[in-house]
Each structure stands twice: as C-alpha cells, then as structure tokens.
Amino acid sequence: MAEKFDNLEEHLEKFIENIRQLGIIVSDFQPSSQAVLNQKLNFMISGLQDIDKCQKQLHDINVPLEVFEYIDQGRNPQLYTKECLERALARNEQVKGKIDTMTKFKSLLISELSKVFPEEMAKYKDIREEDGPS
C-alpha cells in the first residue's frame, strides 16, 4: 500500500524540483540557457507521463472532497483528519451515553412494571428468556 504512494510521491517531488529549476532559469533568462530550458520542458512532459502512469495503481484510493477545500484555503489537510477523529469520538460518546441511558431506563421500567403488573411481566420475562438473555 505504502509503495504505491512512495512511487507517486517520488515522481511528484522530481516534477516539483524540475519546475522549480525551470522557474529559476526563466526568471533571469540567458541565451545560453535555451538548451537547458528545452531539456527541462521535455523532462516536465516525461514527469507528467510518469505521474499519469501512477493513477493505475491508485484506482482504489478515495479522497474526501473536504480535504481539497482545506488545501484550497491554504490549511493543513491533517487538520481535516484531526477534526474527523474528534467528531467521530464525540459522536461515539454521545451514542454510548444514549445507549447507557436507554439500558438504565429499560431496567427501571421493567422493575416498575413488575411491581404494578406482576403477572404480565412474568409472562413477558418468560418470552424474553426463550429468546435468550438480552
């Protein structure tokens, strides 16, 4: 799994470095730099070909669209992961709280109903015991 990303990462880094060098050549262009510029331009094309080839290996990777929003806003995409995890934990705790409360309510309701409707509740418990312990 990590190899796929390493391969893409390597190609991206090479591509970015080539673009950076292109930028330096272009920013103060000298006539003698034309050959190097041509070479860098073709290297850029081969770099794009390499990156394009990587997509075959990464078909099963899904990226949430929200991550792109973070990147577009100049924010660290790790913040998205952080917020996702925090949200998941908070919701997890909320649901657990609800389940615990409902479990307490169930036991309290059964005990109170057993006081008022002892016969019916005994029958109810018999049925539930047939189903197995809850």
Added chain:
Amino acid sequence: MTEMFSTLFGQNEAQGPPGSSSLGFGPGKPPPPIPQNQVSMAAQMPPQLVDEGPALRKSGAMNEPFYLLRELPVGNELTGNTNLITHYNLEHAYNKFCGKKVKEKLSNFLPELPGMIDCPGTQDGSSLRSLIDKPPVCGNSFSPLTGASLTGFRLHTGPLPEQYRLMHIQPPKKKSKHKHKHHRPQDPLPQETPSDSDPKKKKKKRDDDPDRKKKKKDKKKKKNRHSPDHPGLTGSQPSSNSLR
C-alpha cells in the same frame, strides 16, 4: 405509577377499563387499525426511508398476551456502545493528530514546496476545486516536444517582470521566533558583561533601553551588588553569574 400511565395513555383509558388492557397487554386485543392515509403514505415512501426496526415476533399463542412484540437486537452487533476508534485500531492516528497541536498552515504540511502556498487557491485560480468543477480540455496522452514545437519556447533574455516572480516568494518561516528565543537569554549578556569594567557604558545602555522592566531589573541587580546577603548573589540566577 398507574396515575402516570393514565395521563400518558388517556385515550386508551377511555376505550377500555384501566389496567393491563390499557397498556396493550390485553389477551385478545388487536392492534389499532392503521388509518387509510397512513397506509398509502407508507406504500408511497421509498424503502430506504421506511424505518422497519427489528423484525416482529411471530404472532399467535407464543406471544400472548402481547402483540407487536419485536425481536431483541442481536447482541454482537457493532454499535456506538463500543469505542470505535479502539475497535478499528485508530488509537495511533488519534494520538498522532489529536495528542499534539497540528500546525494550521499548508506550508507546514508541505515545507519543501516552493512558492506561496498558504494563500487561498481561489485568489490565483489554482484551487483544486476548480480543477474538478472545470476539468482542463486536453488530450489523453503527453507527447514530448519536437524541435519545431520547441521554437515556441524561445525566450527573451533578461529578468522577469516582478509580478511574475511568484517562485521566489516563500512563506515566512518561523526562524524569527527562534531568533527571539535565542536573543532573550543573550540580550542581557552584552548589557551586563561590561558593567564591571566600565560603569559609564552600562549607564548609557540603560538609557537606550526602552523597556521599563529591564530598567527595574538592572536597578535591582545594582542593589543586590551592594547587599551581599541577598539570595540573588548566591549564583542561582544566570544573570547574577554573568555579573560576577
């Protein structure tokens, strides 16, 4: 308890005698008929919107005197009752991202990337969103440039106009903060070291210093020098060491 139920199930009380039947425990009481409009609504709703809930138990003598008794949910079903982060072995990721402060800027995530990447992509049209919304019109393959097509890339000599020099702009790095940290302990040193040799110079420097706190500190230190019993001279503070 019965009072509470009678207030909750007031309508049922009017239909029959209070007690077990009012709660639906009555032996032969059929479920209330569903109004016609509700049936048609349920039929019209798409299947994913109809909350069926747990399956109904088979009716008959088995369930008497109860009706609408549902099967209990399966115990081993994964719910929010379990810690899902632990369940999916995500503690490491949780500690990594939530244990310490994650830096806000994109340049902290991609420090090696040249250019000003912290600016919103919408400003210069470099957003990833625009790439999805309006994909570039291009062919499927990348072919290398031949000699003829490379003639289009012959450039004029000389530097680029300033507005196009985007590659040279780098986001401000936090070196300045480091400098501050380094300078703080160093700052008092040049003020205090010459104090023994030349008191006049020290006075001058004090006058130059705009910070009042430093002035007060210096005054205190001066006092300390005159009083040998003062704990400040025991050598516990780095500033007192430098004075000696």
